[in-house]
Amino acid sequence: MNAFLRTLQGQAALFGLTTFLAIVLGAAIATQPHFFESYVVQKYAEPTVSEAAVAAAVAAGTEPLTDDIEDSVYATWMLASELPDLTALSDDDSVRVRSLVMRTVVSGTPEQRATAVRLWRQARPQDDVLEQARAYAERLGRTDVLDALDAL
Amino acid sequence: MNALLTRLGVQVRPFRALVRTFATMDLRGQLYGLSTGAKAGELIPPLFWVYGQMLTVSLLLCAALAGRVDARFYAFANLSVAALMVFSAVVVEFHEAAYDPEDVRVIGHRPVTSRTWSLARFVNLLGYVALVGVAVTIFPTVMGVGLRDTDATWVFRYPIASVMTCVCSASVALGLYVLGGFGERFDGLRQALAWTQIGGILALFYGGQFMIRNGTGSVSMMSYDPPDWVLNAPTWHLAPWVSDGAIMPLAVAGAITVVLAGLALWGMQRAWSGVATVQAVTAKVIRPIYAPAWLAFFGVTRRGRAIFALTRALFGRDRELRSRTWPALGMAVTVPMIGILAGEYASPTAGLTGAAVVPIGSVVVLCGAIPSLLFNLTHSRDHIASFRLAPFWDGDARHAVAVAVYLSYCLPLLVLHGLVLTWVWGDGLAALSFSLTSAVLVALAARLCVTSQLKGPIASRSWRRGGTSGSVTVVIAGVSALAATVGAVWLLASASLVLWGAFVAVLFGALVASVVVDRPKREVA
Numbered sequence: 001m002n003a004f005l006r007t008l009q010g011q012a013a014l015f016g017l018t019t020f021l022a023i024v025l026g027a028a029i030a031t032q033p034h035f036f037e038s039y040v041v042q043k044y045a046e047p048t049v050s051e052a053a054v055a056a057a058v059a060a061g062t063e064p065l066t067d068d069i070e071d072s073v074y075a076t077w078m079l080a081s082e083l084p085d086l087t088a089l090s091d092d093d094s095v096r097v098r099s100l101v102m103r104t105v106v107s108g109t110p111e112q113r114a115t116a117v118r119l120w121r122q123a124r125p126q127d128d129v130l131e132q133a134r135a136y137a138e139r140l141g142r143t144d145v146l147d148a149l150d151a152l
Numbered sequence: 153m154n155a156l157l158t159r160l161g162v163q164v165r166p167f168r169a170l171v172r173t174f175a176t177m178d179l180r181g182q183l184y185g186l187s188t189g190a191k192a193g194e195l196i197p198p199l200f201w202v203y204g205q206m207l208t209v210s211l212l213l214c215a216a217l218a219g220r221v222d223a224r225f226y227a228f229a230n231l232s233v234a235a236l237m238v239f240s241a242v243v244v245e246f247h248e249a250a251y252d253p254e255d256v257r258v259i260g261h262r263p264v265t266s267r268t269w270s271l272a273r274f275v276n277l278l279g280y281v282a283l284v285g286v287a288v289t290i291f292p293t294v295m296g297v298g299l300r301d302t303d304a305t306w307v308f309r310y311p312i313a314s315v316m317t318c319v320c321s322a323s324v325a326l327g328l329y330v331l332g333g334f335g336e337r338f339d340g341l342r343q344a345l346a347w348t349q350i351g352g353i354l355a356l357f358y359g360g361q362f363m364i365r366n367g368t369g370s371v372s373m374m375s376y377d378p379p380d381w382v383l384n385a386p387t388w389h390l391a392p393w394v395s396d397g398a399i400m401p402l403a404v405a406g407a408i409t410v411v412l413a414g415l416a417l418w419g420m421q422r423a424w425s426g427v428a429t430v431q432a433v434t435a436k437v438i439r440p441i442y443a444p445a446w447l448a449f450f451g452v453t454r455r456g457r458a459i460f461a462l463t464r465a466l467f468g469r470d471r472e473l474r475s476r477t478w479p480a481l482g483m484a485v486t487v488p489m490i491g492i493l494a495g496e497y498a499s500p501t502a503g504l505t506g507a508a509v510v511p512i513g514s515v516v517v518l519c520g521a522i523p524s525l526l527f528n529l530t531h532s533r534d535h536i537a538s539f540r541l542a543p544f545w546d547g548d549a550r551h552a553v554a555v556a557v558y559l560s561y562c563l564p565l566l567v568l569h570g571l572v573l574t575w576v577w578g579d580g581l582a583a584l585s586f587s588l589t590s591a592v593l594v595a596l597a598a599r600l601c602v603t604s605q606l607k608g609p610i611a612s613r614s615w616r617r618g619g620t621s622g623s624v625t626v627v628i629a630g631v632s633a634l635a636a637t638v639g640a641v642w643l644l645a646s647a648s649l650v651l652w653g654a655f656v657a658v659l660f661g662a663l664v665a666s667v668v669v670d671r672p673k674r675e676v677a
Binding site: 102 | 172175176179195196197200203204207211214215218219220283286290291293294295296297298299300364369372373375376377503505
């Protein structure tokens with residue numbers, strides 16, 4: 001066996017076998033998309049009483065949303081049984097919330113994405129989502145997305 | 153087949169013999185032998201390990217991106233990695249796979265026609281590029297079908313794009329040699345690129361974990377809002393063919409591929425056809441070794457300067473030693489790359505944030521690499537350097553060797569890191585202060601490794617193999633833990649200019665003290 005493997009034919013067989021096994025492994029993995037989907041999730045820490053109070057104050061527009069509290073405030077909103085009313089947010093704060101929502105849309109579970117979009121719709125119902133989608137599609141040259149937007 | 157070869161004016165038996173010889177040379181690639189640790193005569197040859205490493209890179213990338221990015225970015229990332237792998241493979245094994253001017257000495261006097269030689273070289277090059285291309289194409293082709301936004305046509309579209317990418321990349325690598333000559337000019341580049349697939353595995357293994365654990369999803373966000381360098385990459389423009397079946401990118405890429413491959417083959421053909429011409433043999437000039445006087449600034453004695461020069465010469469002459477040095481530095485290069493790409497690389501002076509930890513972490517990782525660098529140089533039975541330095545092993549020699557490692561590898565990396573920081577932070581002063589602190593901390597780590605007061609395995613003498621396992625791990629762990637602690641203090645001290653100044657002063661004082669304490673006592677005549 002060793003003598004065969006030392007020949008060029010043996011080496012070619014070794015490469016061929018490895019390639020075949022790689023194809024089998026790739027196909028096996030490709031049939032398990034749920035395994036990878038399970039890792040695409042945002043983790044929110046359960047808020048403390050004081051964090052919940054801060055989140056309520058930010059939602060009411062009485063306290064600004066800053067770097068150090070934005071994660072805990074956003075987690076509180078996302079975990080709340082009823083989504084907070086964010087219409088009182090200042091413009092600066094709404095920009096922050098929008099980037100947090102975008103982050104969830106990209107790296108959250110389908111349920112988290114839906115919650116984030118509902119949260120944003122509640123905060124800024126007048127925000128023109130279609131225009132944002134158009135700008136994004138134009139930047140990336142996604143003509144298919146632009147066509148779909150035109151159809152709307 | 154034989155009739156076709158004869159009709160082409162090719163000598164059939166010499167052709168077959170040459171193809172077999174070249175294929176054997178490919179399998180036993182010397183530089184890949186150094187990077188994989190596989191000897192040429194082993195049952196599993198170096199090229200097979202490289203093939204497996206490239207498959208691993210491809211698998212890790214596909215697994216890291218699955219479910220997180222859209223089909224276009226998935227195609228872009230895989231095509232880019234394929235281009236990088238093929239480019240590095242052709243550059244590294246160019247003399248085995250494509251053309252070696254030294255071959256004329258072996259075959260120049262034999263009755264082999266130039267046409268036979270050229271065709272054998274061409275077939276071998278084609279086979280080599282195809283082998284590497286297959287390694288980086290299998291997983292994206294098969295696993296890409298499982299993405300949310302792809303269908304079965306992906307199985308046909310991705311390989312077509314991958315073939316074009318691989319051919320273009322190989323052509324660029326060949327063009328590099330055609331334009332730059334075929335001699336030893338690119339030896340340094342070849343040695344560095346021999347580690348490409350291993351560096352890729354490291355980057356993807358840790359980068360993938362970073363991607364999964366990163367709560368801010370910055371890597372995923374980058375894929376959905378790509379930076380300009382991604383939007384300008386050729387593979388980004390080819391990706392719509394794979395993801396959406398757009399014809400125009402395919403047509404443009406096809407035309408570029410034909411032109412590039414044609415130019416590369418034209419250049420190679422000129423080299424291959426000239427193989428029968430006996431070339432003049434020139435003797436190698438060995439440069440003299442200098443021991444610069446300015447080393448006194450680093451506390452190196454007159455005797456130490458000679459040892460410093462010897463160490464530098466050993467670095468220059470021992471290719472294997474240099475090759476073994478790069479893996480230790482791999483993490484120190486990988487961490488900043490991942491941090492910068494993920495947008496998590498902020499200046500510590502800008503505030504106490506998670507992003508400010510990463511640059512300090514990269515310096516800590518560099519400190520942790522120093523024990524391996526020193527151990528390889530002074531204790532490994534695999535390198536001649538250990539035997540050359542053994543007779544001089546005292547405080548002078550240890551310090552000189554530490555300074556040589558610091559100036560040869562650590563300082564250039566730190567200077568490069570400082571330039572990158574200036575670009576990323578857009579604040580030259582912050583980058584300069586960070587780099588100065590880094591330089592002192594890394595120098596202190598190098599000193600600690602060799603100081604005799606600690607009685608560590610590097611300061612004492614014990615012969616070992618390898619530089620990453622055995623007793624050296626104790627030193628690596630100790631230096632890393634200490635550097636991490638000092639790094640934490642550094643992070644806290646960055647809040648105020650006075651605190652930072654005091655921190656640097658203490659570090660510098662410790663560095664000077666470590667040199668003075670370890671200085672050997674001179675006998676008075």
